[in-house]
Amino acid sequence: MRFDVLTLFPEMFPGYLGQSLLNLAIQRGLVEVNLHNIRDWAKGKHKNVDDRPFGGGPGMVLSPEPVVECVEAVQQLGDSPGRVVLLTPGGRTFNQRVAEEFSDAQRLVLLCGRYEGFDQRVIDILQPDELSIGDFVLNGGEVAAMVVIDAVVRLVPGVLGDEQSNKQDSFSSGNRLLEFAQYTRPREYRGHEVPEVLLGGNHPAIAEWRKQNSLERTRQRRGDLLDQGDPTKTSADETNESSAVD
Numbered sequence: 001m002r003f004d005v006l007t008l009f010p011e012m013f014p015g016y017l018g019q020s021l022l023n024l025a026i027q028r029g030l031v032e033v034n035l036h037n038i039r040d041w042a043k044g045k046h047k048n049v050d051d052r053p054f055g056g057g058p059g060m061v062l063s064p065e066p067v068v069e070c071v072e073a074v075q076q077l078g079d080s081p082g083r084v085v086l087l088t089p090g091g092r093t094f095n096q097r098v099a100e101e102f103s104d105a106q107r108l109v110l111l112c113g114r115y116e117g118f119d120q121r122v123i124d125i126l127q128p129d130e131l132s133i134g135d136f137v138l139n140g141g142e143v144a145a146m147v148v149i150d151a152v153v154r155l156v157p158g159v160l161g162d163e164q165s166n167k168q169d170s171f172s173s174g175n176r177l178l179e180f181a182q183y184t185r186p187r188e189y190r191g192h193e194v195p196e197v198l199l200g201g202n203h204p205a206i207a208e209w210r211k212q213n214s215l216e217r218t219r220q221r222r223g224d225l226l227d228q229g230d231p232t233k234t235s236a237d238e239t240n241e242s243s244a245v246d
Protein backbone atom coordinates (compact mmCIF):
# COMPACT_ATOMS: atom_id res chain seq x y z
CA MET A 1 0.00 0.00 0.00
CA ARG A 2 1.26 3.43 -0.92
CA PHE A 3 0.80 6.61 1.14
CA ASP A 4 1.71 10.08 -0.07
CA VAL A 5 1.75 12.73 2.66
CA LEU A 6 1.50 16.38 1.64
CA THR A 7 2.61 18.70 4.41
CA LEU A 8 4.46 21.91 5.23
CA PHE A 9 6.37 19.95 7.90
CA PRO A 10 7.76 16.74 6.36
CA GLU A 11 10.48 16.65 9.06
CA MET A 12 7.81 15.62 11.58
CA PHE A 13 7.49 12.15 9.99
CA PRO A 14 10.82 10.25 9.79
CA GLY A 15 11.06 9.60 13.56
CA TYR A 16 7.61 8.08 13.56
CA LEU A 17 8.11 6.15 10.30
CA GLY A 18 11.33 4.61 11.62
CA GLN A 19 9.46 3.05 14.55
CA SER A 20 9.40 -0.77 14.75
CA LEU A 21 6.21 -2.19 13.20
CA LEU A 22 5.92 0.48 10.53
CA ASN A 23 9.63 0.40 9.75
CA LEU A 24 9.43 -3.38 9.32
CA ALA A 25 6.42 -3.07 7.00
CA ILE A 26 8.32 -0.50 4.92
CA GLN A 27 11.48 -2.70 4.87
CA ARG A 28 9.41 -5.69 3.70
CA GLY A 29 7.94 -3.61 0.88
CA LEU A 30 4.36 -3.97 2.18
CA VAL A 31 4.02 -0.23 2.77
CA GLU A 32 5.53 2.81 1.12
CA VAL A 33 5.30 6.34 2.57
CA ASN A 34 6.35 9.27 0.39
CA LEU A 35 6.64 12.77 1.87
CA HIS A 36 6.02 15.92 -0.15
CA ASN A 37 6.56 19.49 0.99
CA ILE A 38 3.68 21.71 -0.18
CA ARG A 39 6.11 24.66 -0.12
CA ASP A 40 7.98 23.10 -3.07
CA TRP A 41 4.94 24.06 -5.20
CA ALA A 42 4.85 27.67 -3.99
CA LYS A 43 5.76 30.33 -6.53
CA GLY A 44 7.72 33.56 -6.09
CA LYS A 45 10.82 34.56 -4.20
CA HIS A 46 9.29 34.08 -0.76
CA LYS A 47 7.62 30.72 -1.47
CA ASN A 48 4.49 31.82 0.36
CA VAL A 49 1.86 29.15 0.88
CA ASP A 50 -0.68 31.16 2.88
CA ASP A 51 -2.36 34.54 2.98
CA ARG A 52 -4.79 36.61 5.10
CA PRO A 53 -8.46 35.61 4.97
CA PHE A 54 -10.82 37.63 2.78
CA GLY A 55 -13.38 39.20 5.09
CA GLY A 56 -10.85 39.57 7.88
CA GLY A 57 -10.24 37.56 11.01
CA PRO A 58 -7.29 35.97 12.76
CA GLY A 59 -4.74 33.61 11.30
CA MET A 60 -3.72 32.67 7.80
CA VAL A 61 -5.40 30.52 5.14
CA LEU A 62 -3.53 28.03 2.94
CA SER A 63 -3.61 29.31 -0.64
CA PRO A 64 -5.28 27.12 -3.25
CA GLU A 65 -2.54 27.11 -5.94
CA PRO A 66 0.38 25.32 -4.17
CA VAL A 67 -1.96 22.79 -2.54
CA VAL A 68 -3.93 21.86 -5.68
CA GLU A 69 -0.77 21.79 -7.82
CA CYS A 70 1.07 19.65 -5.28
CA VAL A 71 -1.81 17.11 -5.18
CA GLU A 72 -2.01 17.01 -9.00
CA ALA A 73 1.75 16.47 -9.33
CA VAL A 74 1.76 13.74 -6.67
CA GLN A 75 -1.18 11.96 -8.34
CA GLN A 76 0.98 11.63 -11.49
CA LEU A 77 3.52 9.60 -9.50
CA GLY A 78 2.89 5.87 -9.07
CA ASP A 79 0.68 3.55 -11.07
CA SER A 80 -2.72 5.11 -10.42
CA PRO A 81 -4.10 8.12 -8.54
CA GLY A 82 -4.89 7.69 -4.84
CA ARG A 83 -7.91 8.55 -2.77
CA VAL A 84 -7.39 12.09 -1.39
CA VAL A 85 -7.94 12.47 2.35
CA LEU A 86 -7.83 15.95 3.85
CA LEU A 87 -7.13 16.04 7.59
CA THR A 88 -9.22 18.68 9.31
CA PRO A 89 -11.09 18.97 12.62
CA GLY A 90 -14.24 19.62 10.53
CA GLY A 91 -14.14 16.22 8.79
CA ARG A 92 -16.08 13.02 9.52
CA THR A 93 -14.65 11.20 12.51
CA PHE A 94 -12.03 8.52 11.90
CA ASN A 95 -12.64 5.13 13.52
CA GLN A 96 -11.77 1.46 13.03
CA ARG A 97 -14.49 1.11 10.36
CA VAL A 98 -12.87 3.88 8.29
CA ALA A 99 -9.42 2.32 8.86
CA GLU A 100 -10.76 -1.00 7.51
CA GLU A 101 -12.22 0.76 4.48
CA PHE A 102 -8.93 2.60 3.79
CA SER A 103 -6.87 -0.59 4.12
CA ASP A 104 -8.61 -1.91 0.96
CA ALA A 105 -7.17 0.99 -1.06
CA GLN A 106 -3.97 0.65 -3.11
CA ARG A 107 -3.04 4.22 -2.43
CA LEU A 108 -3.96 7.12 -0.10
CA VAL A 109 -2.95 10.77 -0.50
CA LEU A 110 -3.01 12.46 2.90
CA LEU A 111 -3.26 16.24 2.86
CA CYS A 112 -2.23 17.93 6.12
CA GLY A 113 -3.45 21.43 6.94
CA ARG A 114 -2.03 24.13 9.21
CA TYR A 115 -3.05 27.70 10.08
CA GLU A 116 -6.76 28.46 9.90
CA GLY A 117 -7.32 25.83 7.24
CA PHE A 118 -7.50 25.54 3.48
CA ASP A 119 -9.03 27.91 0.98
CA GLN A 120 -12.45 26.37 0.19
CA ARG A 121 -11.50 26.03 -3.49
CA VAL A 122 -9.03 23.26 -2.50
CA ILE A 123 -12.02 21.23 -1.29
CA ASP A 124 -14.28 22.24 -4.20
CA ILE A 125 -11.65 21.25 -6.78
CA LEU A 126 -10.11 18.14 -5.24
CA GLN A 127 -13.28 16.85 -3.52
CA PRO A 128 -11.26 15.07 -0.85
CA ASP A 129 -12.56 12.84 1.90
CA GLU A 130 -12.43 15.27 4.89
CA LEU A 131 -11.40 13.47 8.06
CA SER A 132 -10.97 14.36 11.74
CA ILE A 133 -9.46 12.11 14.42
CA GLY A 134 -11.74 13.37 17.20
CA ASP A 135 -13.39 16.30 18.89
CA PHE A 136 -10.33 18.33 19.86
CA VAL A 137 -8.13 20.76 17.97
CA LEU A 138 -4.56 19.98 16.91
CA ASN A 139 -2.08 22.49 15.53
CA GLY A 140 -2.12 20.72 12.20
CA GLY A 141 -3.04 17.56 10.36
CA GLU A 142 0.40 15.90 10.66
CA VAL A 143 -0.21 13.99 13.89
CA ALA A 144 -3.65 13.00 12.55
CA ALA A 145 -2.02 11.68 9.34
CA MET A 146 0.33 9.56 11.47
CA VAL A 147 -2.68 8.23 13.38
CA VAL A 148 -4.40 7.25 10.12
CA ILE A 149 -1.24 5.60 8.72
CA ASP A 150 -0.69 3.73 11.99
CA ALA A 151 -4.25 2.37 12.19
CA VAL A 152 -4.43 1.45 8.48
CA VAL A 153 -1.00 -0.19 8.24
CA ARG A 154 -1.90 -2.70 10.98
CA LEU A 155 -4.69 -3.95 8.69
CA VAL A 156 -2.50 -4.48 5.62
CA PRO A 157 -2.09 -8.26 5.13
CA GLY A 158 1.30 -9.50 6.32
CA VAL A 159 2.14 -6.49 8.49
CA LEU A 160 1.19 -8.00 11.85
CA GLY A 161 2.42 -11.52 11.11
CA ASP A 162 -0.45 -13.15 12.99
CA GLU A 163 -3.50 -12.44 10.83
CA GLN A 164 -5.83 -13.23 13.72
CA SER A 165 -4.51 -10.50 15.95
CA ASN A 166 -6.29 -7.55 14.36
CA LYS A 167 -9.61 -9.40 13.90
CA GLN A 168 -9.82 -9.64 17.69
CA ASP A 169 -8.92 -6.00 18.27
CA SER A 170 -11.43 -3.81 20.06
CA PHE A 171 -13.54 -1.77 17.61
CA SER A 172 -12.82 -4.04 14.63
CA SER A 173 -15.84 -5.44 12.73
CA GLY A 174 -17.30 -8.17 14.86
CA ASN A 175 -15.89 -6.84 18.13
CA ARG A 176 -17.17 -3.95 20.19
CA LEU A 177 -15.63 -5.19 23.44
CA LEU A 178 -12.59 -3.68 25.11
CA GLU A 179 -9.57 -5.95 25.60
CA PHE A 180 -9.39 -8.12 28.72
CA ALA A 181 -6.67 -7.53 31.34
CA GLN A 182 -3.30 -9.16 30.61
CA TYR A 183 -0.67 -10.39 33.07
CA THR A 184 2.88 -11.69 32.85
CA ARG A 185 5.48 -12.67 35.46
CA PRO A 186 5.92 -12.24 38.37
CA ARG A 187 2.84 -13.99 39.83
CA GLU A 188 2.76 -11.52 42.67
CA TYR A 189 3.94 -7.89 42.58
CA ARG A 190 3.67 -5.55 45.60
CA GLY A 191 0.86 -7.67 46.97
CA HIS A 192 -1.10 -7.70 43.67
CA GLU A 193 -1.66 -11.25 42.43
CA VAL A 194 -2.36 -12.65 38.98
CA PRO A 195 -5.91 -14.14 38.88
CA GLU A 196 -5.62 -17.83 39.79
CA VAL A 197 -7.52 -19.10 36.72
CA LEU A 198 -4.83 -17.76 34.35
CA LEU A 199 -2.11 -19.83 36.07
CA GLY A 200 -3.67 -23.26 35.40
CA GLY A 201 -3.96 -24.67 31.88
CA ASN A 202 -7.77 -24.82 31.86
CA HIS A 203 -8.28 -23.11 28.52
CA PRO A 204 -12.10 -23.04 28.46
CA ALA A 205 -12.03 -21.47 31.95
CA ILE A 206 -9.43 -18.94 30.82
CA ALA A 207 -11.52 -18.05 27.75
CA GLU A 208 -14.60 -17.58 29.98
CA TRP A 209 -12.67 -15.39 32.46
CA ARG A 210 -11.40 -13.22 29.61
CA LYS A 211 -14.87 -12.86 28.08
CA GLN A 212 -16.33 -11.79 31.44
CA ASN A 213 -13.41 -9.42 32.08
CA SER A 214 -13.90 -7.81 28.62
CA LEU A 215 -17.64 -7.41 29.22
CA GLU A 216 -17.16 -5.95 32.69
CA ARG A 217 -14.57 -3.42 31.50
CA THR A 218 -16.72 -2.44 28.54
CA ARG A 219 -19.73 -1.97 30.82
CA GLN A 220 -17.72 0.21 33.22
CA ARG A 221 -15.83 2.30 30.68
CA ARG A 222 -17.76 2.26 27.42
CA GLY A 223 -21.40 1.36 28.08
CA ASP A 224 -22.23 3.04 24.75
CA LEU A 225 -20.61 0.09 22.91
CA LEU A 226 -22.99 -2.38 24.58
CA ASP A 227 -26.09 -0.31 23.74
CA GLN A 228 -25.63 -1.16 20.04
CA GLY A 229 -26.72 -4.81 20.26
CA ASP A 230 -24.52 -7.93 20.49
CA PRO A 231 -20.98 -6.57 20.95
CA THR A 232 -19.47 -9.54 19.11
CA LYS A 233 -21.46 -8.81 15.96
CA THR A 234 -21.50 -5.94 13.50
CA SER A 235 -24.79 -4.19 12.74
CA ALA A 236 -24.46 -5.75 9.25
CA ASP A 237 -24.40 -9.25 10.83
CA GLU A 238 -27.57 -8.42 12.73
CA THR A 239 -29.30 -7.10 9.59
CA ASN A 240 -28.36 -10.28 7.68
CA GLU A 241 -29.63 -12.48 10.49
CA SER A 242 -33.04 -10.84 10.65
CA SER A 243 -33.43 -10.98 6.86
CA ALA A 244 -32.45 -14.67 6.89
CA VAL A 245 -35.37 -15.32 9.26
CA ASP A 246 -37.87 -13.47 7.02
Ligand code: 6GU
Nearest residue numbers: 087088133136138140144
Ligand atom coordinates in the same frame (compact mmCIF):
# COMPACT_ATOMS: atom_id res chain seq x y z
CL1 6GU B 1 -7.35 15.93 11.26
N1 6GU B 1 -6.58 18.25 12.25
C1 6GU B 1 -6.52 19.18 13.22
N2 6GU B 1 -5.86 20.31 13.00
N3 6GU B 1 -7.11 19.03 14.40
C2 6GU B 1 -7.77 17.89 14.59
C3 6GU B 1 -7.86 16.88 13.62
C4 6GU B 1 -7.25 17.10 12.45
N4 6GU B 1 -8.60 15.88 14.13
C5 6GU B 1 -8.93 16.26 15.35
N5 6GU B 1 -8.44 17.46 15.65
